[in-house]
Every structure is written in structure tokens, then in C-alpha cells.
Amino acid sequence: MGPGMVNVSSDTSPSRRPLLAADLSVRRDDFLLEVSLRLAEGEVLVLLGPNGAGKSTVLRALAGLVPAAGMIELAGRRIDQVRAERRGIGLVFADHLLFPHLTVTDNIAFGPRATGQGRRAAAAVARRWMERLDLTDFADRRPGQLSGGQAQRVALARAAAGAPDLLLLDEPLAALDGRTRLRVRSDLRRDLRTLARGAVVVTHDPVDAMVLADRVLVIEGGAIVQEGAPTDLAARPRTDYLAQLFGLNLIPGVADGSVIRAVGGAGSITVAGTHHGGVFTTFAPSSVSILVEQPRGSPRNVWSGDIVRVEPIGDRVRVDVAVPELGETVRADVTPAAAAELEVHHGPVWLAVKAMEVAVHPR
Numbered sequence: 066m067g068p069g070m071v072n073v074s075s076d077t078s079p080s081r082r083p084l085l086a087a088d089l090s091v092r093r094d095d096f097l098l099e100v101s102l103r104l105a106e107g108e109v110l111v112l113l114g115p116n117g118a119g120k121s122t123v124l125r126a127l128a129g130l131v132p133a134a135g136m137i138e139l140a141g142r143r144i145d146q147v148r149a150e151r152r153g154i155g156l157v158f159a160d161h162l163l164f165p166h167l168t169v170t171d172n173i174a175f176g177p178r179a180t181g182q183g184r185r186a187a188a189a190v191a192r193r194w195m196e197r198l199d200l201t202d203f204a205d206r207r208p209g210q211l212s213g214g215q216a217q218r219v220a221l222a223r224a225a226a227g228a229p230d231l232l233l234l235d236e237p238l239a240a241l242d243g244r245t246r247l248r249v250r251s252d253l254r255r256d257l258r259t260l261a262r263g264a265v266v267v268t269h270d271p272v273d274a275m276v277l278a279d280r281v282l283v284i285e286g287g288a289i290v291q292e293g294a295p296t297d298l299a300a301r302p303r304t305d306y307l308a309q310l311f312g313l314n315l316i317p318g319v320a321d322g323s324v325i326r327a328v329g330g331a332g333s334i335t336v337a338g339t340h341h342g343g344v345f346t347t348f349a350p351s352s353v354s355i356l357v358e359q360p361r362g363s364p365r366n367v368w369s370g371d372i373v374r375v376e377p378i379g380d381r382v383r384v385d386v387a388v389p390e391l392g393e394t395v396r397a398d399v400t401p402a403a404a405a406e407l408e409v410h411h412g413p414v415w416l417a418v419k420a421m422e423v424a425v426h427p428r
Contacts, residue, residue, distance in 0.1 A: 127231075233265050322341075324336075327390065373387050
């Protein structure tokens with residue numbers, strides 16, 4: 066494993082060999098990706114992270130589409146020196162990349178044909194996958210005659226028809242409209258566990274990650290910064306990106322009893338319970354009160370700051386406040402009426418958060 070790599074895995078004890086084991090290093094200009102990952106049999110792993118973090122590069126390195134140093138072992142065989150089409154991997158892109166001149170049947174039959182099966186045998190495989198993914202009625206249509214959801218199912222069927230050990234999906238729901246995405250996401254959750262022996266999915270959408278994943282790897286700046294079950298990541302984010310993604314404020318600090326000194330500033334946070342050492346504190350924007358005057362005699366946490374951004378979020382308004390005491394920007398959700406009052410206010414505001422609203426977990 067190269068310097069700076071983070072080794073994360075599911076249960077990979079000697080009695081349970083992982084389906085996929087990969088140590089990857091990819092350099093492009095001034096960007097360096099270094100990750101190690103393990104995938105158990107039957108597992109769906111989601112790579113979550115901001116644009117440019119390296120998620121899609123991981124998929125392309127596994128598939129053999131970009132050169133990578135390191136090791137890739139799939140289903141007990143080394144494949145890092147094997148040509149892309151012989152790796153036993155099926156790949157599905159966001160825009161599906163179906164062959165526009167071929168029918169649905171021929172698109173799906175392309176997978177087994179590429180592995181050496183004859184035309185008749187490949188057509189039989191295509192028919193089985195069309196039945197399985199409810200595509201029989203579209204057998205003679207071309208991609209231009211399909212809806213987004215139908216095209217996504219055809220792309221899945223084409224990838225699975227080649228009998229891959231591993232499916233790789235790069236933003237598989239990104240091209241779908243909101244209503245179609247909701248339905249297809251549910252179908253995809255069911256299908257991913259049966260189309261291949263394991264799957265790795267790239268997304269930047271936290272809802273996709275929560276619904277599809279058995280386990281999530283968070284990638285930022287070419288490195289894995291956190292991993293775990295989706296619910297664990299939502300409850301205990303360790304980076305500001307992840308906290309924002311799941312709608313939380315994240316303040317790192319050093320705890321001494323019920324008082325936590327902020328790492329980024331001279332201020333502190335009072336919490337319920339007793340803690341010691343490096344910690345992360347999190348609290349929801351809905352738990353933050355914004356006041357134009359400093360409150361008196363309140364047992365709550367109180368900090369002053371300047372409003373840097375106001376943005377409507379559904380039926381609420383998200384207000385970002387730069388708080389020098391904490392060295393962080395704190396997000397608060399207020400009503401439109403309260404936001405209107407803040408718009409005419411000039412000068413600093415005061416934020417208040419009850420100690421019991423603050424969650425604490427080790428850093």
C-alpha cells in the first residue's frame with residue numbers, strides 16, 4: 066500500500082476472502098488518487114464525494130480504462146494487467162452509452178457477444194434479461210424511443226448479460242428527472258444485489274447513497290476520508306463536505322468535561338454529558354436560533370457572527386453565519402418571515418444553540 070493510503074474494508078478475515086481487493090494509485094497532472102478498497106461477496110459499495118474528488122477515476126482504474134499503479138484482485142485472480150474487456154467487469158455510465166443504431170435486444174446481446182457467444186445464444190441471454198428487468202415490450206425499439214428509466218434498465222441488462230463478477234455504475238441516476246429517479250432508485254436497490262456478485266456505485270447524491278449502499282466510502286481530494294454504513298455517516302460526519310451533505314453543522318474541538326474548545330477559534334461549545342480529547346460536534350441548522358441582540362441569562366451556547374449567505378431551502382431559508390469564535394461558518398434554518406427581518410438588519414447577529422441539541426463523537 067502506497068504512502069497516505071487508507072485501508073478500509075468489510076469483513077475480510079482469512080475465512081472470508083473479499084470479492085474485490087484493490088490498491089490504486091493514479092496520477093493526472095497535479096492530481097494524485099491513492100485509495101485501497103475491499104468489497105465483500107454480494108455487497109454494494111457506494112463511492113460518495115464532491116465533483117473532482119476522484120470517484121469516477123476509481124471506477125475507470127478498476128475497469129482498466131485509465132492506467133493505474135498498484136494491485137487489483139477480483140474473484141481470486143489478478144486483473145490489473147488484464148485488458149479491460151477480459152476483466153469480468155460490467156460498466157454503466159450516467160448517459161447509458163447505448164448503441165443508437167441497435168435495438169434493445171441487440172444492445173443487451175452485445176455483452177455476451179463480446180465474450181465470444183454466438184448470435185443465437187447471445188439473443189437467448191438478452192431475452193432472459195429483458196424478462197427479468199421488464200423490458201420485453203421494448204425488444205425492437207431503439208434507444209431514441211426509450212424513456213430515461215427504460216434506457217437505464219437496458220444499460221444495466223447489457224452490463225449484466227456479459228455475466229460479470231463486478232458491476233461498476235458511474236452516476237447511474239444522474240440523467241433521470243426527479244419522478245423517474247425516485248422509481249428507478251428503488252428498482253436499482255433491488256436489482257444491484259442480483260445482477261452480479263458485487264457492485265461499486267459512484268454518486269454525489271446522499272439519497273442515492275442512503276438507499277443503494279451497504280457501505281459508503283467518502284472520497285475527497287483523491288483519498289478516502291471516512292467509511293461506514295450510510296446511517297453512521299449521516300449521524301457522525303467527519304468532514305465539512307459530509308456534514309453539509311447531510312444537513313449538519315460540524316465543529317471539531319477538544320473536549321474537557323462538558324466544554325469543548327473549538328479547534329478553529331478561541332470559542333467553545335457547551336454540551337450535555339462529559340467528554341475528553343479530540344471530538345467532532347454536530348448540530349442541525351434547525352436547532353440554531355438567530356437573534357439581532359445578544360441574549361441575556363441564557364444557558365444556551367451563544368456566539369456572534371456576520372451573515373455571509375441567505376438561500377431558500379424548500380419552505381425554510383438557510384442562513385450562513387461566519388463565526389470567528391469557532392473558526393467556522395454555522396448554518397441556521399429560519400422562516401421566510403424571520404429571514405425578511407434579517408435582510409433589513411445591519412451588523413452582527415447572535416446565534417444560540419441548546420447544549421442538548423449538540424451531538425458529540427470521537428475525532
